[in-house]
Amino acid sequence: MSDFPFTILDVAYLLRLNIRRRGNPLVVYADCPICGEHRGRMGLYPQTNTWHCFHCGESGGMLLLYGKIHGVSNAQAYHEICDALSVGGFPAENGAPAVTGTGKQPQEDPASERAPEREIHRTLTALLFSLTLTQAHREHLRTVRGLTDEEIDGFGFKSTPPYRLCRELTEDLVKRGLRVQGVPGFYVDDNGGWTVKFYQRTSGFLIPQRGVDGLLHGLQIRLDNPIRDDNAPPEKKGAKYLPLSSAGKRLGVTSGSPIHFVGDPHARVVYVTEGALKADIAHALTGRTFAATVGANNTGGLDELFSFLSRNGTEEIIEAEDMDKHHNVGVYRGACAVHNLALKHKMACRQLNWDPAYKGIDDWLLALYRKRNEKKE
Numbered sequence: 001m002s003d004f005p006f007t008i009l010d011v012a013y014l015l016r017l018n019i020r021r022r023g024n025p026l027v028v029y030a031d032c033p034i035c036g037e038h039r040g041r042m043g044l045y046p047q048t049n050t051w052h053c054f055h056c057g058e059s060g061g062m063l064l065l066y067g068k069i070h071g072v073s074n075a076q077a078y079h080e081i082c083d084a085l086s087v088g089g090f091p092a093e094n095g096a097p098a099v100t101g102t103g104k105q106p107q108e109d110p111a112s113e114r115a116p117e118r119e120i121h122r123t124l125t126a127l128l129f130s131l132t133l134t135q136a137h138r139e140h141l142r143t144v145r146g147l148t149d150e151e152i153d154g155f156g157f158k159s160t161p162p163y164r165l166c167r168e169l170t171e172d173l174v175k176r177g178l179r180v181q182g183v184p185g186f187y188v189d190d191n192g193g194w195t196v197k198f199y200q201r202t203s204g205f206l207i208p209q210r211g212v213d214g215l216l217h218g219l220q221i222r223l224d225n226p227i228r229d230d231n232a233p234p235e236k237k238g239a240k241y242l243p244l245s246s247a248g249k250r251l252g253v254t255s256g257s258p259i260h261f262v263g264d265p266h267a268r269v270v271y272v273t274e275g276a277l278k279a280d281i282a283h284a285l286t287g288r289t290f291a292a293t294v295g296a297n298n299t300g301g302l303d304e305l306f307s308f309l310s311r312n313g314t315e316e317i318i319e320a321e322d323m324d325k326h327h328n329v330g331v332y333r334g335a336c337a338v339h340n341l342a343l344k345h346k347m348a349c350r351q352l353n354w355d356p357a358y359k360g361i362d363d364w365l366l367a368l369y370r371k372r373n374e375k376k377e
C-alpha cells in the first residue's frame with residue numbers, strides 16, 4: 001500500500017466518477033472522465049491506487065487522474081485532494097469538515113488571529129482590484145441574474161484567479177505593504193511563502209461581503225461546479241457557494257460569517273435574506289435595503305447589526321428568507337431567529353412570502369421585473 005492519506009476511491013468520489021460495477025475486490029469499474037465513454041470501461045485498482053481505461057487506453061496513478069481532469073500538476077493534485085478530504089473542502093457552515101475514505105486527520109497547523117477589520121478591507125480590496133471578471137461570468141450575471149454592466153462593476157464581482165497566480169498575487173500585496181496574515185484566504189504554503197487559497201476545483205466568481213460600515217469583511221466564491229457532500233441525498237445538487245477561507249491551513253484564518261449589507265444604513269425598512277449575491281440582486285431591482293447572512297442559520301452577526309440599525313432609525317425588519325422556510329427546518333429556524341432578534345431590538349418584523357415556484361427573493365423579483373418589461377414592449 002502507498003503512503004498516501006487517501007485512496008483512488010476517495011479520488012473517484014471527489015471527481016464524482018460514475019461507478020458502474022465492482023468486478024471483484026481488486027477492481028471497480030467507472031465511466032472514463034477522460035474519453036467520456038459511458039459503459040464503465042475504466043478500471044480503478046484500490047490495491048495499487050492506479051487506473052486504466054480500456055476504451056481510450058489512458059492509465060496512471062490517482063494524482064495523474066485528478067490532474068488530468070482539473071488541469072493541475074501532481075503536486076497540486078495532492079494538495080487539493082488532501083484539502084478536500086480533510087479540511088475546508090465543504091462550506092464551514094454545513095457543520096463538521098468532511099472526512100472520508102481512510103479518514104486520516106491532517107496534523108494540526110497553527111492558525112492566525114483575525115486581522116483588524118480595516119486591514120482585511122484594505123487587503124481584500126487590493127486583491128479584488130488585481131483580478132478580472134471573465135466574459136463567461138459577466139454573461140451569467142447579465143443574463144441569468146439580470147444585472148447591468150454598471151451594477152456588476154459597482155458590486156465588484158471578480159473571477160477567481162488560476163492557482164498558478166496565487167503566490168505571485170500574494171507577494172505583490174505584501175510588497176505593497178498590505179497585511180495578509182489574519183486575512184481570510186491567506187496562509188503559508190509548504191515552501192514557507194504566503195499565498196491565497198484559490199483552487200481549480202473551487203473556481204468561480206467572487207462576491208464581496210460588505211458590512212453596514214462599508215468595509216469589505218470577506219469574499220464568497222460562487223462555484224462553477226457545485227461540490228457534493230458525501231452524505232447528501234442524490235437529488236441534492238451540492239454546495240454552490242464557498243467562503244474564501246484559509247481555516248486549517250498554516251497560519252490561516254476562518255472566514256467567519258460576515259453579514260452583508262447593501263443599501264441605506266438609515267433605511268426605515270430593512271429586508272433580511274441569505275446570501276450576498278441574492279441581496280445585491282434584490283437591491284438592484286428594487287432599490288430597497290437588504291442585509292444578508294451567509295446561510296439562513298448564520299444569524300449570529302444580526303444581533304449587532306439590528307442593534308445598530310435600531311439606533312439608526314430602522315423601524316421594520318422584513319424577513320425574506322427562501323420560500324423553503326415553510327418545509328426546510330433549518331431555514332425556518334433561521335427565519336424565527338430574525339423575528340426574535342428584531343423584537344429584541346424593538347423593531348417590527350413581518351414575513352415576506354411569494355410564489356413558492358421561486359425559491360429566493362431574487363428569483364421572484366427578477367421574474368416580476370421581466371414580466372413587467374415584457375408587457376411594456
Ligand SMILES: [Zn+2]
Nearest residue numbers: 032035053056
Ligand atoms: Zn477512456
